[in-house]
Amino acid sequence: MVDFEWYRSFCTIYKHNSVSEAAKARMMTQPAMSQHLAALEAEVGEDLFIRTSRKMFPTERGKELYSQLAPLIESLEETTMNFKSASLPTFTVIKIGTAHEFYTEKILPRLHKYNIRTISNFGTADQLLELLKEDKVDLIITSKRYQTPGIEYLKLMDEEFVIVAPKDFEVLDTDDLELKEQWLSSQNWMSYGLDLPIIRRIWREHFKKRPLIRPIHIIPNLHIILKAIENGVGLSVITTYLLRNSANERTKVIFEDLKVKNELYFAYKLKHKHLPQIHEMMTVIREDI
Structure with missing residues (x-):
């Protein structure tokens, strides 16, 4: 045989x-x-x-x-x-876009728990929206909610920003709002962008005016900005979840009453609204927030 x-x-x-x-x-x-x-x-x-x-x-x-x-x-x-x-187990693939900092702090630590294969893209809110419009990503996490035809937004969370300084930085001791604004305006600042994102929000919400600040450094990465603050370069605004996760003793929050909140949203195309991988990804991210 x-x-x-x-x-x-x-x-x-x-x-x-x-x-x-x-x-x-x-x-x-x-x-x-x-x-x-x-x-x-x-x-x-x-x-x-x-x-x-x-x-x-x-x-x-x-x-x-x-x-x-x-x-x-x-x-x-x-x-x-x-x-x-x-x-063999199969894994759904989803293309996501988010800020580098949010990914590092909120997604990366739990990535090993996901039963989803991801292709990640990083950028600003404007850049991520363009990727979504061009179908280069399926889902983005963004701080800006544009009125764009065919795109739907869902609230994810509030992130809180505070003013952060080096640990040994001498801070003006006053409750006078006008004196605080004058003192802050005279300091060395680092910003995420030339348009002073979040810094501008703090001035408008608390001082009811535009900031008259020319940053000494533009650094589009909050982790690097935090490192620069630790090294005594100057002041900036940082998300509180990043501060909690860094657990360092070389920085401090100053003027805690001047904090602001920023809304984060999921955004996806309406034509993809019922795709199971989008709902699955939003669910696992929400669970870990």
Whole structure:
């Protein structure tokens, strides 16, 4: 009775024109491969290859047998691979966009728990919106809610920003709002952008005016800004969750009454509203906030 493995060995020898190379391909010993071929030739009743010192060439009977066996072997191997693949866990893929800081603090620490494969993109709110409009991401987390046709927003959370200074920084001791504004305006500031994001919010909400500040450094990364504050470079505004997670003793919050809140939203295209991977991703992020 013919063994199926004899057929596989025969087809491998046919492809490689060599018993030794076929043995390597099938991760078998050369004697075992030769034994398979000899057994098959005995069953067929004639040689299937012409042996030379360098290569093996199929006989006419060998060519005929290969043409019959090859598609059957390939079909069986494909069926086996599909069966194995079906038994493996599958993971949904979703393309997300968010600020680098939010990803680092809120998503990355729990990424190993997600049963979702992610392709991540980082950028500003404007950049992320463009990626969403161009279908380069499926879901973004943004601090700006634009009235854009075809895009829906859902509230995620409030993030709180406070003014942060180096630990040994001498701060004006006063409750007078006008004196606070004058003193703050005279300090060295670092900002996330030239338009003074969040800093401008603090001035408008608490001082009812625009800030007259020219930052000494523009650094579009809150982690780096926090590091610069630790090194005594100057003041800036930082999210409280980043401060909690950093657990450092080289900075301090000043004028805690001047804090502001910033709303964060999920945003996605309405045409994708019912995709299960979007709802799954929003659910797991909400659970970990």
